Amino acid sequence: xxxxxxxxxxxxxxxxxxxxxxxxxxxxxxxxxxxxxxxxxxxxxxxxxxxxxxxxxxxxxxxxxxxxxxxxxxxxxxxxxxxxxxxxxxxxxxxxxxxxxxxxxxxxxxxxxxxxxxxxxxxxxxxxxxxxxxxxxxxxxxxxxxxxxxxxxxxxxxxxxxxxxxxxxxxxxxxxxxxxxxxxxxxxxxxxxxxxxxxxxxxxxxxxxxxxxxxxxxxxxxxxxxxxxxxxxxxxxxxxxxxxxxxxxxxxxxxxxxxxxxxxxxxxxxxxxxxxxxxxxxxxxxxxxx
Amino acid sequence: xxxxxxxxxxxxxxxxxxxxxxxxxxxxxxxxxxxxxxxxxxxxxxxxxxxxxxxxxxxxxxxxxxxxxxxxxxxxxxxxxxxxxxxxxxxxxxxxxxxxxxxxxxxxxxxxxxxxxxxxxxxxxxxxxxxxxxxxxxxxxxxxxxxxxxxxxxxxxxxxxxxxxxxxxxxxxxxxxxxxxxxxxxxxxxxxxxxxxxxxxxxxxxxxxxxxxxxxxxxxxxxxxxxxxxxxxxxxxxxxxxxxxxxxxxxxxxxxxxxxxxxxxxxxxxxxxxxxxxxxxxxxxxxxxxxxxxxxxxxxxxxxxxxxxxxxxxxxxxxxxxxxxxxxxxxxxxxxxxxxxxxxxxxxxxxxxxxxxxxxxxxxxxxxxxxxxxxxxxxxxxxxxxxxxxxxxxxxxxxxxxxxxxxxxxxxxxxxxxxxxxxxxxxxxxxxxxxx
Numbered sequence: 152x153x154x155x156x157x158x159x160x161x162x163x164x165x166x167x168x169x170x171x172x173x174x175x176x177x178x179x180x181x182x183x184x185x186x187x188x189x190x191x192x193x194x195x196x197x198x199x200x201x202x203x204x205x206x207x208x209x210x211x212x213x214x215x216x217x218x219x220x221x222x223x224x225x226x227x228x229x230x231x232x233x234x235x236x237x238x239x240x241x242x243x244x245x246x247x248x249x250x251x252x253x254x255x256x257x258x259x260x261x262x263x264x265x266x267x268x269x270x271x272x273x274x275x276x277x278x279x280x281x282x283x284x285x286x287x288x289x290x291x292x293x294x295x296x297x298x299x300x301x302x303x304x305x306x307x308x309x310x311x312x313x314x315x316x317x318x319x320x321x322x323x324x325x326x327x328x329x330x331x332x333x334x335x336x337x338x339x340x341x342x343x344x345x346x347x348x349x350x351x352x353x354x355x356x357x358x359x360x361x362x363x364x365x366x367x368x369x370x371x372x373x374x375x376x377x378x379x380x381x382x383x384x385x386x387x388x389x390x391x392x393x394x395x396x397x398x399x400x401x402x403x404x405x406x407x408x409x410x411x412x413x414x415x416x417x418x419x420x421x422x423x424x425x426x427x428x429x430x431x432x433x434x435x436x437x438x439x440x441x
Numbered sequence: 442x443x444x445x446x447x448x449x450x451x452x453x454x455x456x457x458x459x460x461x462x463x464x465x466x467x468x469x470x471x472x473x474x475x476x477x478x479x480x481x482x483x484x485x486x487x488x489x490x491x492x493x494x495x496x497x498x499x500x501x502x503x504x505x506x507x508x509x510x511x512x513x514x515x516x517x518x519x520x521x522x523x524x525x526x527x528x529x530x531x532x533x534x535x536x537x538x539x540x541x542x543x544x545x546x547x548x549x550x551x552x553x554x555x556x557x558x559x560x561x562x563x564x565x566x567x568x569x570x571x572x573x574x575x576x577x578x579x580x581x582x583x584x585x586x587x588x589x590x591x592x593x594x595x596x597x598x599x600x601x602x603x604x605x606x607x608x609x610x611x612x613x614x615x616x617x618x619x620x621x622x623x624x625x626x627x628x629x630x631x632x633x634x635x636x637x638x639x640x641x642x643x644x645x646x647x648x649x650x651x652x653x654x655x656x657x658x659x660x661x662x663x664x665x666x667x668x669x670x671x672x673x674x675x676x677x678x679x680x681x682x683x684x685x686x687x688x689x690x691x692x693x694x695x696x697x698x699x700x701x702x703x704x705x706x707x708x709x710x711x712x713x714x715x716x717x718x719x720x721x722x723x724x725x726x727x728x729x730x731x732x733x734x735x736x737x738x739x740x741x742x743x744x745x746x747x748x749x750x751x752x753x754x755x756x757x758x759x760x761x762x763x764x765x766x767x768x769x770x771x772x773x774x775x776x777x778x779x780x781x782x783x784x785x786x787x788x789x790x791x792x793x794x795x796x797x798x799x800x801x802x803x804x805x806x807x808x809x810x811x812x813x814x815x816x817x818x819x820x821x822x823x824x825x826x827x828x829x830x831x832x833x834x835x836x837x838x839x840x841x842x843x844x845x846x847x848x849x850x851x852x853x854x855x856x857x858x859x860x861x862x863x864x865x866x867x868x869x870x871x872x873x874x875x876x877x
Contacts, residue, residue, distance in 0.1 A: 155756040159747040162760045166767055170822060174838070176498040177825050181833040185815055189709050195702060248660060248699050288706040288718075316710060 195251045196289040197320075199227070199422060202257055202276065204298025204326075205268070209233050209243065209258035211297065215409040215418075216254050223419055228253045232283065234275040235260045240282050252423060255283065266342040269299060273306035277314075280307075284317060291318040293422045297409055298374070301327025302342070305385060308357075309349040321358040323422055325408050328374040329381040336377050339384075346385045357390040360421055362414055364403040373405035452784065452862055453869070459541055461782075463600070464593050467533040468779040471526055475586075476761045476777070478523025479770035485515040487768045487820035494768065494825075497818040523772055527588030531557035531596040538600020544607050548624045553599035556635035557592055560642065582687075586772050589685050589781070595635075602634075603627045658689045668721040672798050675727040679794045682736035683780075683787055690723045695816040698724050704814045714814040714832055720805050725812040729830055730801040730844055731794035733823030735771030738793035740823055741848030742786075743774055745856050748849065752860055768820045778859070785859045793848045800844055801827075810836040 203211035209231035216229050228250045231243040234257065246253040257279045259272050283289075296304040301324030312319065330336065330343050339347075363379040364371035371379075380395065387393045402411040455461055487493040489512040491502050502508050535553025536546040561583045565576045583591060606627040661674065678688030695701050700719035708714040719725070734740020743766050746759040758777035766774055780786045804810050813830030821829060824841030831837040 155753045156747075159756045159760050162763050163744060163747045166763050169767070170825070173495075173498065173822070173825060174828070177821075177829055178833040180498040181815065181817075181829040184829070185709075185832050188705070188815065189712075196706075288703045288710075290706060290710070 196253075196287060197251060197291050197293065197424065198246075198253050198255050198283075198287070198289055199293045199295060200255045200257060200280075200283075201295045202272075202297070202300030202303050203262075204296075204300050205262050205264040207258070207262060207297070209256050211258070212254070212256050212409055215415060218410065218412075218415045219254075219418065219423070222415065223423065225252065225423075226250070230255045232257045232279050233260065234258070234279045238275075238278060240279055246287070264299065266340070269302050269306055269342065272299075272303045273310060276303055276307050277311040280311075280315070284315065289317065291320050294319050294322040295325065295418065295422060296322070296327060297325045298327060298405065301325065301382070302329065305329075305346055305353075308354070309346065309352045312354065313352060319354065319357055321360070321422055323360040323362060323418065324382060325362045325414060326364050326371055326374050326379060326405050327361070327382060328378040329385065330375075330378040332375065332378065333381075334369070334375040334377050336381055339381075343381055343384065350385050350389045353386065353389050355389065355391060357386075358392040358421075359386045359390050359394070360417070361386075361393070361395045362408070362417060363395070363397045364405060364408045364411065364414075365397055365399050366404055371403060371405040371408070449862065449865070453866060455784070456866065459538070460597055463534050463537045463541070463597050464782060465779060466537045467530050467593050467596070468589075468776040468781060470533045470537075471529055471589075472758070472761075472773060472777040474522040474529060475526060475775075476765070476773040478519045478521075478526075479765040479772050481515045481518035482523055482770055483765050483768045483820065485512055485519055487818075489515065490819065492819045494818040494821040523770075524585045526586045526772065526776075527584055527592035528554055528557055530589045530592035531599075534593040534596025535599045535603075536596075538597050539603055542600070542604040544600070544603045545620060545624055548621070548628070549600050549603045549607075550596070552603070552624070552628050552631050553596035556599055556631050557595045559632060559635040560591075560595065560639050561588070562639055563646070564643065586775070587685055587687060599631050602631050606630060655687075658687070661689045668726075668802055671721050671723060671726055672795055672802075675723070675731050675798055676791050676795050678727070679731070679737055679791045680787075683782070683790045685775075685781055690727050695724060698722065700724065701814075701816075704812065705816070708814040708832075714811040714834075715808070717812055717814055720812045721802055724830075725805065725814070726798040726801050727794065729813040729827045730797040730841070732769070733797070733841075733845055733848065734766040735769045735775075736794075737771070737780070737786075737790040738797065738823075738848045738852075739771040739774050739780070740766050741793060741845060742778075742780070742789070742852045742856070744845075745849045745852035746778075749853050749856055750860060752863065755856070755860065767822050769823065770820070783859075785855055785862065789848075789852050789855050793851050796847065796851065797844045800847070801840065804836075804840045810834050810840055813837070 201212050203209070213229075216227065220226055226247075228247040229244050230246050230253060232255060233241045233243070235241070246255075257276055259275050261268060261271060261275070294304050296302070301322075304322060304324065305327075308319070308322075329346070330338075331340050333340055359382075361379065361382045363376055365376055366372045369376045376397070383393065383395065396417060398408075398411060398413045398417075400413070402408070408414055456465070488495040488501060489505075489508055490496050496502055505511070532550040532554040536550035539546040539549035558579065561580045563578050563580050565578050582588065603624070607623055674689050678690035681688035700722040701724035704714075704717035704719050704722075704725070707717045732738065734743065743759050743763050746755045747763075750756055750759070755778070758774065762771075762773040762777060765771070775781045778786070780790065805812050811831050811834055813827055815830050815832055817826045817829040824838060824845055827841045828834070828838040
């Protein structure tokens with residue numbers, strides 16, 4: 152018996168020495184790993200945050216999300232966030248655990264048109280964004296703004312964006328009237344000239360897609376094509392890529408745009424990232440094998 | 442620790458039930474495969490892979506030539522041993538049951554193994570162009586040690602079928618053919634039942650019942666819990682692991698724990714792991730402190746055996762098991778003692794993780810160490826995983842060592858008790874032999 156004990160004791164000693172010997176390299180590996188992770192700092196959670204246009208509610212994108220889920224089978228969860236005038240924030244729906252690309256719609260009680268309202272809405276969006284950030288800790292997101300939503304995003308980018316360490320990777324504006332009802336680009340509204348003045352605040356790494364719908368050759372029935380195209384004065388040259396896309400045909404009327412098949416395809420292609428763990432980097436795993 | 446006379450008699454009686462007898466023998470017979478396979482698995486995962494612990498800290502994949510080929514050899518070895526333990530268990534359980542009733546052992550074992558494989562089959566429809574093919578896959582979740590209970594059960598039932606239908610006594614002189622001939626009926630019945638069971642299981646899968654259960658578990662484990670719930674789920678997972686069943690916290694990877702991902706993002710952003718939002722989660726407590734040497738803190742059991750065990754068998758098991766257990770491959774110790782399904786070891790198996798998690802929570806609460814926030818490589822040895830996960834915090838290492846010591850102390854009385862029961866059983870057996 153004692154022979155066994157002695158032999159086992161040697162094994163235990165060797166195991167202890169192995170452990171001890173591994174502590175030091177472990178330490179350096181751990182420090183090194185944190186640096187690498189900090190570089191990588193690519194949280195898997197990358198939501199798509201949408202802002203509807205004026206007079207629309209948080210339910211504005213329901214049909215679009217349904218269409219998106221039908222096409223890519225990723226089953227994006229839908230969280231709706233409503234910001235009230237008194238600053239209160241209400242949540243409808245939730246983000247399914249494990250969903251890395253949820254869709255978040257931020258709507259406002261004050262959903263009126265006009266420059267002053269857009270500035271108010273940008274402020275309200277800032278509050279909602281802060282709350283979302285504190286709740287979910289994502290470090291990058293994609294943005295879609297329909298109609299005035301695109302203007303709210305622009306105001307947010309110029310005024311509040313730099314307060315966060317959270318990257319907007321791409322922005323798609325859909326039928327956003329950057330020059331309101333003005334058909335002639337010569338006449339710039341107060342808003343457009345303010346946007347142009349502050350364009351230096353817009354992040355250089357951003358990719359912007361400007362989608363316009365047209366019923367005839369110059370309007371989507373509500374917003375003049377020239378007003379949508381005025382967006383280029385704000386973004387072009389400031390951001391990494393600025394792409395203009397014009398959609399015509401069925402469902403190209405201003406308020407139909409979010410349900411437009413072509414636009415849903417564009418979102419699929421340009422805004423959503425494939426939910427493939429190999430593409431997203433995966434990172435070290437804990438203990439998947441047994 | 443002394444067992445009351447009543448408890449002792451209960452355990453002895455339990456051990457003499459045919460099923461328990463078969464189960465224990467089967468597990469012991471699987472020990473060689475478990476130990477060699479898990480050592481190969483340590484080489485495959487921890488040492489030679491890019492994501493493994495030793496592979497990472499010594500950058501092995503960068504300087505070792507032909508690393509992929511060497512690794513694939515170890516992978517093959519572990520694949521065909523430790524990863525198909527349940528199949529081997531079905532053979533062993535069948536053979537042992539047949540031996541109990543003096544039936545044809547090899548044929549029973551083989552039939553049991555085939556029955557198991559049939560039950561584990563899962564047809565997958567694949568479409569290549571216009572044609573559909575029916576491809577048969579095996580259910581991987583069943584093949585390894587996770588399926589061992591089912592394997593033993595199938596082997597045992599096969600043995601019972603042979604007991605009933607393989608009636609004619611085998612005389613030593615009967616030739617091979619007549620021995621084989623007598624097994625046609627039980628083989629037919631066993632495999633027939635297996636095919637029907639397989640069909641039933643496929644139906645169950647069609648209704649997504651297993652997926653539903655695993656989704657439920659996933660939802661449960663991925664919620665951001667408080668301390669109490671984390672400890673309850675940790676204890677529940679350990680208990681299920683004692684039965685080799687999957688619990689809510691078993692086999693969850695770092696990335697599947699939203700709380701861990703949120704913590705990591707927070708820590709990276711603030712360049713410190715101290716004030717992360719979720720401090721008491723499966724990652725910070727259970728995976729980092731509740732599973733030293735695999736589920737049930739089995740590394741502590743190995744050490745406890747080396748320190749106090751008197752029987753040579755326990756020492757032999759511990760010596761072989763210590764290396765793989767260091768890297769959280771605890772199959773050898775679970776089968777070699779055996780610990781699985783063993784009522785004596787149930788208490789420490791569940792209690793140690795709970796105690797560990799409580800101590801870790803205490804240390805986190807009083808800011809002795811930060812919570813584990815950073816992911817560690819695959820199969821990092823227990824205490825070092827907490828060390829790495831806190832970004833190399835030496836207090837975390839100390840807490841880990843303290844917990845380890847405590848676990849050994851918890852396991853020691855149970856090792857002694859187990860030996861005592863074993864010795865007395867052997868004395869009884871010898872007495873019975875003498876009486877005969």
